[in-house]
Amino acid sequence: MIDNHFGLHSDEPATRPVRILIESSEYWLRNNGDLAMLEVTIARLRRRWPDAQIGVLTDVPLLLRAYHPTAKGITVLSTDPWAEPTVAEDFFAALGPHIVGPIALGMVRFRVWFPQKARGLRRRLERLVRARLPSEQTVEAPVSASEAAARRPVHPGSAAAVEKASLLLVLGGGYITDSDAAQAHRVFTLIEHACDHGVPVAMVGQGLGPLDDPLLQKRAAEVMPRVDFVSLRENLRGPAILERAGVPDDRTLVTGDDAIELAYTECDTGPGTDIGVCLRLAAYAPVSEIARNTVRRVVQAVATEYSSTLVPLIIAEYRSQDRRSTLPIVRGADSVAEPPPRYTSPGQLVEQVSRCRVLVTGAYHLAVFALSRGIPVVALSSTRYYDDKFRGLEDMFGGGVTLLHLDDPALGSKLADATRASWQQADEVRGRLRARAREQIRLGHMAFEHVFALAERARVENH
Incomplete structure (x- = not known):
């Protein structure tokens, strides 16, 4: 208000x-x-x-x-x-x-790495001094x-x-x-x-x-x-x-x-035919090897069932974060699109999302892009942080999101069911999701x- x-x-x-x-x-x-x-x-x-x-x-x-x-x-x-x-x-x-990207980031890494090495050497020397002269050190609260x-x-x-x-x-x-x-x-x-x-x-x-x-x-x-x-x-x-x-x-x-x-367009070309995939793996979004293998097996099986191409999608490029966790998910599938190049623009990434009929993602902003285009989302979470992100998004769009937990023992069957249901409902939910995008x-x-x-x-x- x-x-x-x-x-x-x-x-x-x-x-x-x-x-x-x-x-x-x-x-x-x-x-x-x-x-x-x-x-x-x-x-x-x-x-x-x-x-x-x-x-x-x-x-x-x-x-x-x-x-x-x-x-x-x-x-x-x-x-x-x-x-x-x-x-x-x-x-x-x-x-x-x-x-410019590789040059600029190379310059940043140079500035970051060398001071870190210097600080690391200084810390080791300080620990050595404290070990040799414990009686002279002041104990500080952690x-x-x-x-x-x-x-x-x-x-x-x-x-x-x-x-x-x-x-x-x-x-x-x-x-x-x-x-x-x-x-x-x-x-x-x-x-x-x-x-x-x-x-x-x-x-x-x-x-x-x-x-x-x-x-x-x-x-x-x-x-x-x-x-x-x-x-x-x-x-x-x-x-x-x-x-x-x-x-x-x-x-x-x-x-x-x-x-x-950025993601929404007035022109609606209709649902795509592919399945978008992104698995977020980070300290704030842990994913077990068992869960990763389950996601890989299920999305490849469902893609084969619908004769669909898997599209690896990348949001977080810092230290190749999403690439390292997403590309193994699609590797070996019957049909796989080329991953987006590094330093792609957000608009180009949205265009790749728009070719999908369903998105399976652990990355919040890919879900934003998909829903804005009217594409239903199967969201993967392992933390309360991501639970809140995806539930808030579902509320704002009035649906279109199926939230699954990566530590769920029944992840395999639930992911398969959710992906199939999203595929089948894609035409039905499209107009409603796009209308909610316009309002936002x-x-x-x-x-x-x-x-x-x-x-x-x-x-x-x-x-």
């Missing part, structure tokens, strides 16, 4: 340039779901302000420019974050992600990872960038959660810094929780009520978390995921009207 206190339309003069700083949550730009949300966000901002300065916090500014030539990549260590791009930056931006993350200050580049911004825009994601405490604390600290310097803050497309960590709850209660506007991508968990944190109802809106706008896009535009108003008001007041 939204109040009118945002002042959506203002006749006051506003001559100060609009400068939007985006916290994108994924600094290596290797997640196609996050890239989809970023693409939609930049397009919306550009339609409103063609000449605005748009900065994106990232570890790979050259790759950011390759994806979005009109935006500026800002690192946490930038000394002049809003400086005009150099000739070299413009040159690399023109080459495109396929060429500090949890969450406590350590909460104590980290804002990096200088981020601080300088936000202090000169018209608005801090915190992009949607599932990082305000216990399983990503370091990122959650980093974002809370950045928001706090912006508020302390009078910079308005909007959070859009957020997927909140689970949030049971007492320190994260405390930080949420300190910081979130200071945020000027929050839009959520689901209605099952997020509103209660905001209420517990003390965020007023009149500053919130449930919209759905912003990536829906409308709500997303409504949310961004409040974002626009905040930035306009800030540049008038600070002129």
Whole structure:
């Protein structure tokens, strides 16, 4: 529910340039779901302000420019974050992600690996000294990872960038959660810094929780009520978390995921004939070898039954995360499509999804893409975190998702039944899913009207 206190339309003069700083949550730009949300966000901002300065916090500014030539990549260590791009930056931006990506990530890895080796050597020396001189050491109470993350200050580049911004825009994601405490604390600290310097803050497309960590709850209660506007991508968990944190109802809106706008098209070509597959395997999404083998056996059997091609789909490219877990699932099947190339665009990935009649996935944003196109989803989860993601998505689309647990002893039969049922119901559910996608896009535009108003008001007041 939204109040009118945002002042959506203002006749006051506003001559100060609009400068939007985006916290994108994924600094290596290797997640196609996050890239989809970023693409939609930049397009919306550009339609409103063609000449605005748009900065994106990232570890790979050259790759950011390759994806979005009109935006500026800002690192946490930038000394002049809003400086005009150099000739070299413009040159690399023109080459495109396929060429720039390996170069940019190679540079990041070089910076990361060598300091880590140095720190590792220093830690070993410190342990040796403590072992030799135990009586001279001061015993300190152990500090949890969450406590350590909460104590980290804002990096200088981020601080300088936000202090000169018209608005801090915190992009949607599932990082305000216990399983990503370091990122959650980093974002809370950045928001706090912006508020302390009078910079308005909007959070859009957020997927909140689970949030049971007492320190994260405390930080949420300190910081979130200071945020000027929050839009959520689901209605099952997020509103209660905001209420517990003390965020007023009149500053919130449930919209759905912003990536829906990228995936949805007005032209409906009808259901595809293939079965899309992605298995997410990570520390926050563990999958046993038995479950992996079960998924492989079932999806290949069902694909053979329907004379269908299996389409491996990749969302998380960081350290080849989804590739390493998904490609073995389709290997040896009767008919397999080529996996998407690295540094593919989110739009190209959506086109691969659109050829499917059914999607079997452990990756949330692939489900967003499929449902937006009217394609039913069989969702695979091994954690409460993913349970919440997929159930929230099912609620927003009014169905279209069958959630299965990867540790279920009956996974094989349930997966086979769910995939067959989704195949058979694909024509029936298509129109309803696409209608729900249109409604969420409308709500997303409504949310961004409040974002626009905040930035306009800030540049008038600070002129």
